[in-house]
Every structure is written in structure tokens, then in C-alpha cells.
Amino acid sequence: MTSSSDRAGAVDEVGVTRSYEIRTYGCQMNVHDSERLAGLLEDAGYVRAPEGSDGEADVVVFNTCAVRENADNKLYGNLGHLAPRKAGRPGMQIAVGGCLAQKDRDTIVKKAPWVDVVFGTHNIGKLPVLLERARVQEEAQVEIAESLEAFPSTLPTRRESAYAAWVSISVGCNNTCTFCIVPALRGKEKDRRPGDILAEIEALVAEGVSEITLLGQNVNAYGSDIGDREAFSKLLRACGKIEGLERVRFTSPHPRDFTDDVIAAMAETPNVMPQLHMPLQSGSDTVLKAMRRSYRQERYLGIIEKVRAAIPHAAISTDIIVGFPGETDEDFEQTLHVVREARFAQAFTFQYSKRPGTPAAEMDGQIPKKVVQERYERLVALQEEISWEENKKQVGRTLELMVAEGEGRKDDTTHRLSGRAPDNRLVHFTKPDQAVRPGDVVTVEITYAAPHHLLAEGPVLDVRRTRAGDAWEKRNAEKMGKPAQPTGVLLGLPKIGVPEPLPVAATGCGCD
Numbered sequence: 411m412t413s414s415s416d417r418a419g420a421v422d423e424v425g426v427t428r429s430y431e432i433r434t435y436g437c438q439m440n441v442h443d444s445e446r447l448a449g450l451l452e453d454a455g456y457v458r459a460p461e462g463s464d465g466e467a468d469v470v471v472f473n474t475c476a477v478r479e480n481a482d483n484k485l486y487g488n489l490g491h492l493a494p495r496k497a498g499r500p501g502m503q504i505a506v507g508g509c510l511a512q513k514d515r516d517t518i519v520k521k522a523p524w525v526d527v528v529f530g531t532h533n534i535g536k537l538p539v540l541l542e543r544a545r546v547q548e549e550a551q552v553e554i555a556e557s558l559e560a561f562p563s564t565l566p567t568r569r570e571s572a573y574a575a576w577v578s579i580s581v582g583c584n585n586t587c588t589f590c591i592v593p594a595l596r597g598k599e600k601d602r603r604p605g606d607i608l609a610e611i612e613a614l615v616a617e618g619v620s621e622i623t624l625l626g627q628n629v630n631a632y633g634s635d636i637g638d639r640e641a642f643s644k645l646l647r648a649c650g651k652i653e654g655l656e657r658v659r660f661t662s663p664h665p666r667d668f669t670d671d672v673i674a675a676m677a678e679t680p681n682v683m684p685q686l687h688m689p690l691q692s693g694s695d696t697v698l699k700a701m702r703r704s705y706r707q708e709r710y711l712g713i714i715e716k717v718r719a720a721i722p723h724a725a726i727s728t729d730i731i732v733g734f735p736g737e738t739d740e741d742f743e744q745t746l747h748v749v750r751e752a753r754f755a756q757a758f759t760f761q762y763s764k765r766p767g768t769p770a771a772e773m774d775g776q777i778p779k780k781v782v783q784e785r786y787e788r789l790v791a792l793q794e795e796i797s798w799e800e801n802k803k804q805v806g807r808t809l810e811l812m813v814a815e816g817e818g819r820k821d822d823t824t825h826r827l828s829g830r831a832p833d834n835r836l837v838h839f840t841k842p843d844q845a846v847r848p849g850d851v852v853t854v855e856i857t858y859a860a861p862h863h864l865l866a867e868g869p870v871l872d873v874r875r876t877r878a879g880d881a882w883e884k885r886n887a888e889k890m891g892k893p894a895q896p897t898g899v900l901l902g903l904p905k906i907g908v909p910e911p912l913p914v915a916a917t918g919c920g921c922d
Contacts, residue, residue, distance in 0.1 A: 618881025
């Protein structure tokens, strides 16, 4: 419930409703948190600024990431850009939240004294109150909670998509990877009750959502906090019983916790998609040990083999870090070996950079930039070749695509639409005579493969209008102030933070 004092700050002195803009950096957890922040602000009476406002909103919120070495430089650069704009607009407010805020705390206000609010990862629900307090007291409010105050899913949400949604099943992480600062900022793993998760999914499906992505910092460790090692596989199977839920995905798992019961649940639950994002990070046992990754090459490849045996058409993607401290040429060759053996559909590759506050940042054997770059280019070239070869195997297959919003950057010029196959591959297809909407399902035959997408250049074989498409149409009609029309509409413009299926928005940090 929002109090009158919370709402007061959303209306200026002449009675005009104040606008907000949220800038999100980092992983899928931050994208989902930003949906919560938007919901909180709108519940408090703020309105979202138009797309492309670029700092013209009355309240600008930065939801930050602390994973990259230059994350703070990027933040302070953006804050500096807004300083003169804020000086010329009395009443404008700037808030900084997320992982960098949790880490730097008072430093942010010292370096950028024009910031009004600093809040952490554990108390995002306080944002409207802190904004109002800063306005009334005319001084910066810095409030960083040391532990979770309320599970994010209990907060209001402004979802960016009408047909797909994130559902958090846990927050925090119990791992101690030497390159990752996330556990220190997000805290120990805390699991939601299964009943609460399923109730949220059922409510989303009732609103028209047809695809959900189960979200956790270490998603398949779910159950460790509630004492049930098979809780995640049970949750997947329970999702399979929810009528109207067509697609289930999850991100990101950890090889340590990836057990046979999860593979069986994936294979035996029809709406769990044949797609897996499994972070590798390195193929070298020596480097994995230095990273404190609690698996080795043999264990990792064994998981891939089991998944392929149970789900032959599964598309498997990964994260890989190149140039971790102490990595030798032989260590890197082991990574290339795993890439050749695993044959990933896609790999998100990262050049190691120091994460301030992590053990790896202080390790001996930091690799020269030139060496890291050379290895990185070799890895990318190998993976591009494999991705293309794996995509060519899709030519001739008939696939059901969920029509996507904003995923085909050239759709307007090519007169195509775009969608996601069950295994999450991106497919651009010929626009059918019958209008279709995001969330609808089309059946196509794949005619061409590129390394990062597929084409279906022939006619669409079937169009299935869905409740998810109805929900998208209703939302967009409401934005235009018009009643929803019974006929189909064309795809809209891309939206920032749309919860795309894994791996597009799920792997930015490379810290899983």
C-alpha cells in the first residue's frame, strides 16, 4: 500500500505529475529489479518518461552493475553529464541503486554531490520514500541495507513485456568464485517458497503471459535454503502442470548443482524448452581451481553428454572468460578443446578484467592485454565456425516460433518479422498475409542459416493467435488510449529491458 506521503513527491508544486527514467546496467537480475523499481515509482504516482528522454525526466534512476572494472567510471561519467542539466532544473532528482551502490555507498555522494538518493540491492522497495525524504529534507539520502528487507517479487512490477516474464525463485549466491563480486553484494542465497513462485506464475499466465524465465543468481541451487536438493526439478515439473504456460526457461545454472533429476525434468516436461545456458568459464582444470569453480572439465563435458542424450535437439550456450590470471597457452588450449567437444550453439566470451574487491584482482600472473586479445580472437573465430555449422543443421526443419518484439533490427527494411524457436534460436521469417502480434505463434520452415540467426524465407505455414498476443494488443491499445481491436496489429518498436529468452539478456556479467 502506498501512503499519501509516498505519493506527494510524485506531483510537483503546480500539480503536474513527475516523470521517471530508469537506466539499467548489468545482468538479468538488474533488468528484473528495474521492472520492480518502475512498478514502485508508478505505484507512488510517477509516470514513465517517453522513450529517448535522455535525462529529461524529473527523476533519473541508475540501476548499476559492479562486475566490470570500469563500471564506476561509466557511472560517474553519466552522472557528470546530468549535473548541469540538474542544476538548471530545480526539483530534478537523481538516484543510484544496484550493485555498485551497494559496494561504494557514501563514495557516490562524495564524488557526485548532486545525487539525491543512494540505495542498495537489498532495499529497492525504499526508493519512493527516499526520494520524498530527499526532497523534503533537501539533502542526499544514503540507505544501504545489509540483508534483504523484502523479496523482490512482493513489490509492484511494471513488466516490459506482455507475453514473457521473469520470475525470481531465489536471490543471492553461496559460491565464492574468485572473479565475482556478486555474492558480496547480493548476499547469501535465499529461496522463495515453491507455492509463492507457482502462485506468481499462475497470476502471470492469467494476465496473458505465455513464457516465463525462472531467475536466480545460481538458479539450479534452488532448494539449498529450504533443505530439498531436488526442489528445482520439482519446480520445473510443477510448471509443466500450469495450463496456458507454453514455454519455461531458466537462467543461470551452475555445473556443480546440475543433477540428473534436473535433466530428467527438462526432458519429460513438455513446456520446459530444449535449451540450456551452462557457464563454462574455462576448460582448464588448473584455471577452474584458481577460479574456485567446483567442477572440472570431465564433469562439465559429462553434463553436456547427458543433456544431449536426453534432449537431442537441445541448444546449449555458455559463458567463457579468456585471460584469467595465470592462464597459460596450454590452459587456453584446454578451453578450445571443450568448445570443440561441446559444440555450443552460442558462447558469450569475455576478456578477463579486474573486478575491484575480488580475490582474482590481487592474483599474480595477470595476463598482458595483447596476449588476452589474441586468445580472445581465436576463441571467437572457433565459436563462430561452430555456431554456423550447428545452425546449418536447422535448415529444412519445421519450427514453431513465438513472435518477438524488437528482436529483428532490420525487420522494417527486409519486410520480415522475428521470433524465437523453442531452443531459443532467433529466426527471421517472411511477414504473413495475416497480421500477427508479439506472443502469437507461427510455424515456419528454416531455409537459411547464419552464425547468429536463421531465416525462414518461404510462406508461413501456420499462424496461431494466442492469449499472449491478445495481452500485447490490449497493452498497446491502452498506451494509445484506444480500445483493443479484434484484428491483428504489426509489431511495435523495441523496448528497453524486454525480458528476452535466455541467453540474450541473461549473460552480461559472465559471473554465473
